[in-house]
Amino acid sequence: MSVAFVLAFLATLFFGVRLIVFTFYWADPEHRFQTLEGWMTPRYIAHSYGLPPEMVAGILDIGQPAAHRRTLDEILRESGQSMADFQRRLTEITASGAADAQ
Amino acid sequence: MTDFLFQLVADYGTVFLFAVTFLSCLAVPVPASLLMLSGGGFAASGDLGLWSAVSASYLGAVSGDQLGYMLGRHGSGAFRGFEGRHPKRAAAFQRARNLTLTWGGSGVFFSRWLLSPLGPYVNFASGAAGLHWGRYLAWGAAGEAIWVALYIGLGYGFASRVGEFADLLGSASGLLSALALTVGLGLWLRHALRHHKFRKPTTRDTKTDES
Numbered sequence: 145m146s147v148a149f150v151l152a153f154l155a156t157l158f159f160g161v162r163l164i165v166f167t168f169y170w171a172d173p174e175h176r177f178q179t180l181e182g183w184m185t186p187r188y189i190a191h192s193y194g195l196p197p198e199m200v201a202g203i204l205d206i207g208q209p210a211a212h213r214r215t216l217d218e219i220l221r222e223s224g225q226s227m228a229d230f231q232r233r234l235t236e237i238t239a240s241g242a243a244d245a246q
Numbered sequence: 247m248t249d250f251l252f253q254l255v256a257d258y259g260t261v262f263l264f265a266v267t268f269l270s271c272l273a274v275p276v277p278a279s280l281l282m283l284s285g286g287g288f289a290a291s292g293d294l295g296l297w298s299a300v301s302a303s304y305l306g307a308v309s310g311d312q313l314g315y316m317l318g319r320h321g322s323g324a325f326r327g328f329e330g331r332h333p334k335r336a337a338a339f340q341r342a343r344n345l346t347l348t349w350g351g352s353g354v355f356f357s358r359w360l361l362s363p364l365g366p367y368v369n370f371a372s373g374a375a376g377l378h379w380g381r382y383l384a385w386g387a388a389g390e391a392i393w394v395a396l397y398i399g400l401g402y403g404f405a406s407r408v409g410e411f412a413d414l415l416g417s418a419s420g421l422l423s424a425l426a427l428t429v430g431l432g433l434w435l436r437h438a439l440r441h442h443k444f445r446k447p448t449t450r451d452t453k454t455d456e457s
Contacts, residue, residue, distance in 0.1 A: 145435055149435055150430065152431055156421060159418075159424055163414065166413040169413075170410045175410075182253065183256055185256055185285075185291065187291040187292050189291060190291065192406035193290075208425060213256045213259065214256075215253055232252050
């Protein structure tokens with residue numbers, strides 16, 4: 145029983161520290177935009193970045209966003225495009241979109 | 247690992263959501279809450295239907311609860327033979343059973359969503375303690391509705407911040423559950439210590455009684 149108590153107490157500390165660390169991490173404005181991840185779908189990326197889905201599909205050169213949910217990993221593997229390239233082009237378009245809006 | 251599971255949500259959609267909420271009710275360590283967040287995110291972007299994601303997660307959770315309860319109920323026979331041979335163990339089990347019967351309804355309700363990491367164990371305990379099935383079902387179904395609506399709703403509303411919510415909500419829910427366990431075990435320990443003192447009087451009997 146005492147061992148269980150100590151373990152539960154340590155778990156409380158662990159999650160407490162984890163919560164504080166993540167709170168500071170996400171409070172930093174630099175981390176406001178989600179970085180791209182392989183599990184994201186083109187439509188999901190469009191939604192996250194506030195872009196029309198056709199534009200993201202255009203950068204990835206996949207035509208219309210497919211009805212089937214293909215993820216970024218699958219698409220990039222097929223096209224041979226690198227994640228860094230895609231991220232750079234997406235950032236350029238987002239930045240130019242923000243400049244146009246001003 | 248989470249990325250791989252998010253990928254499976256994209257690949258298999260609602261079927262996968264059903265499977266993870268079902269398994270999470272049986273103490274299989276899958277981050278069902280976080281996967282519902284991503285399911286909500288995919289629903290917001292149009293990759294999943296919102297209502298099919300909600301109903302698949304909800305059906306998975308409620309049916310997983312039922313199986314957990316049944317396992318507790320029918321598996322407890324063997325356990326009873328084991329604890330019955332030992333009076334102290336029988337007393338401890340009786341106390342756990344009384345606790346579940348007194349707090350059962352609200353315990354089931356809050357362990358569905360606020361303290362969700364404790365959920366599967368409450369399922370086994372409810373079945374083993376013989377908590378009334380109708381009462382268990384009603385509180386469980388209400389709690390699961392909040393759990394599913396909360397996480398899919400947050401994922402849907404804040405789709406562009408799923409990563410942030412996954413980190414923060416995961417920590418907060420772990421913290422609350424661990425804290426509840428610590429306080430519960432602490433109270434139990436204090437009770438056991440006092441009990442122990444009364445049962446084993448020393449020569450300084452009066453002093454120990456005061457403490």
